[in-house]
Amino acid sequence: MTVKNLLIIIFVSLFFFSCTEDNDVTVPRNLQEYITASTNNDLGNVIACAASASGNTNLSYIFYYPEAGATDIRYYEADSLNIDNQDFSKYRRKNLTKTAVFGGKLERFARSGDNENWCLVTYMLDGELHKSNPIRLKNETKPTSWTNAVTIKFPETLKPTFTWSDFGVTDNAIYFEVISEKEDDTFVSGTYTLDKIFTYFDTTNVVNNINVPLTPVNLVADTEYLFTMMAVSKDNWVNTVIQESFITRNLEEYLDFNATKTIEKATAFGASSSGSTSLSYIYYNPLVGASDMRYYETDNLAVDETDFSNYRRKKITDQATFDGALRRYSRTDTNDSWCIVTFIIDDKLYKSDPIKIKIQTRPTEWLTDITIETSERLMPKFTWLDGTFVENVKYLQVVTDKEDNFLSGTFTEEKTFQYYLDANVIDKINLETPADLIFDAEYKITVMGLSTDNWVNLVIQKTFTVE
Structure with a gap:
């Protein structure tokens, strides 16, 4: 091998090593080395927290707010919980998939695995390194609770008030509220409060927000929005996530x-x-x-x-x-x-x-018992009983054919109905006279018993053959 070729190999190797070192993945270096190599000592704070996925302790989301212009966004994780979480030499970079949330106002890393560690997020902004506070992952010991339990009141049409509970959790330190448009996930507002209440857009109890500009636009009547609240502990773990949609204008x-x-x-x-x-x-x-x-x-x-x-x-x-x-x-x-x-x-x-x-207090009873008389050709007569709850004031009868094509829909006050006869029919939903039934063809009868408050206590469905 010539001296020239040897020098080329050495140069290429050094160049490759330098690139991988900067990449910080193939040849990882710890977070402390990355901080030491940065040109600034006053690290800006990255807003970040973590939550386990709904019903899945093997998947965690690390949410963060990337300020406008943020680049080189990184995720670092320690090897265990048994460290000083301020010893950044214990954190190694990991490559995780990240996605935009709330229209890109926030982003999140997706982390698979049931082990619990300390982690944090960094990015570069205006040539300076920014770092989040350490986040303690608790996906196994304290998985995040996901619910829609929030009270939404409208003292003014476009200024809803949201109140919620701690659900027995005692270590919530702060609450993060996001309003976004439901249809396209467009971000509207993001605020922090120390109270379990937030009114749009009243900053009386708001201690921080990520809005640019600080005051967001007014909500629009008849538009569907999504309210998201994250209850965050001091170690930046999300104990509870509330998500509930709402539409302005009652x-x-x-x-x-x-x-x-x-x-x-x-x-x-x-x-x-x-x-x-x-x-x-x-x-x-x-x-x-x-x-x-x-x-x-x-x-x-x-x-x-x-x-x-x-x-x-x-x-x-x-x-x-x-x-x-x-x-x-x-x-x-x-x-x-x-x-x-x-x-x-x-x-x-x-x-x-x-x-x-009344799905809890009076669930609908579904039965198949119905008497079908065929004394008149192609004009079956149906008779039924009330079932458990004897409070029906009227009954809907729907007749369909084997392919579920609609033939007849009628209301009676009596527990009987004869196809093609309107003698006791008080109302109907078919606009035309129903078609004649076909001999030996298969049909279905559905009867619904309705109470005065328009709840169906009884549904009877039965397939029958015309005689």
Whole structure:
């Protein structure tokens, strides 16, 4: 080997080693060496904390606020908890996946593993090194609790007040509240309080915020937002995360906004899913031309259901059922409450009577027992009993064919109905005379027993063959 070639090899090796040393990953150096090599001694503070993922102690999120212009963002972790957390020679850099949250206002590292350590975050800003305080990971010993339990009041339409509990936790040091737009995760506001209350946008008890500018824009009526609260301990572990969506403008204000429209009654009622203590269906009859369908709900049952200011709009899944003759919202919640459905057709606003959701106190009973008489050809007669709760005031009967095509939807006050006859029918949802049944074809009958508060106590479903 020539001297020239030897010098080239040495130069390349030194260059490669230098690059990996700067990269700090392939040939890791500890955080203290990184700090010593920096040009500033007054390290700026990075706002950061950590939480375990909902229901998963093997996944932790390290949240941090990267100030505008931050570069070379790094994650460092100690080998164990049994160290002086201020001894930065014990921290080594790790490469973790990071993602943006709250529209990029914050970011988070995702860390897999059930072991607990000290960690922290660094970045460069204006040529200077910034470092967070040490964060104690407690994913196994004190996993983060995720909930939606927050009280949201609206003393003013666009200035909601949020209050929450410590849920028995005694070491919360500070609370971080974020308001973001639900649809696209756009950041609106981020504040810190020492109290378990925050009003948008009242800075009376705000001790710090990450807003630029300091005062955020006003909230917009009828826009869905997400409230997120993180309860943080002194060692920067998040004990509790609360996330709950809300929409400004209550039902009373919405009705006032549409005061020029004629109010009509919409047909709607609620039922719990078979065997479920958390899933309810809110059915309604979407008349031809219906638009702007909305679902409103109270916080609980302990309100005046006729006071429409108690109803807040919620965006929940809505889908067709019975071939589109009805639609239903799917509500996942274990609490009882009042709800109302609205929609608009031209210059009319349709509003249902209050529906008392009783998924806890009176879950819907789902049965199959029904008597079918076939004395008249192609005109079966259905008769049924009330079941456990004898308080139904009317009954809905829906007949569909084997492919679930809607044929007939009628209301009676009696526990009997004969297909194609309207003798005891008090109302109907089919706009046309139902089609004749076909001999020896298979159909399904669904009967719902409704109480005065529009809750379905009883559902009977049975498949039958026409004779």
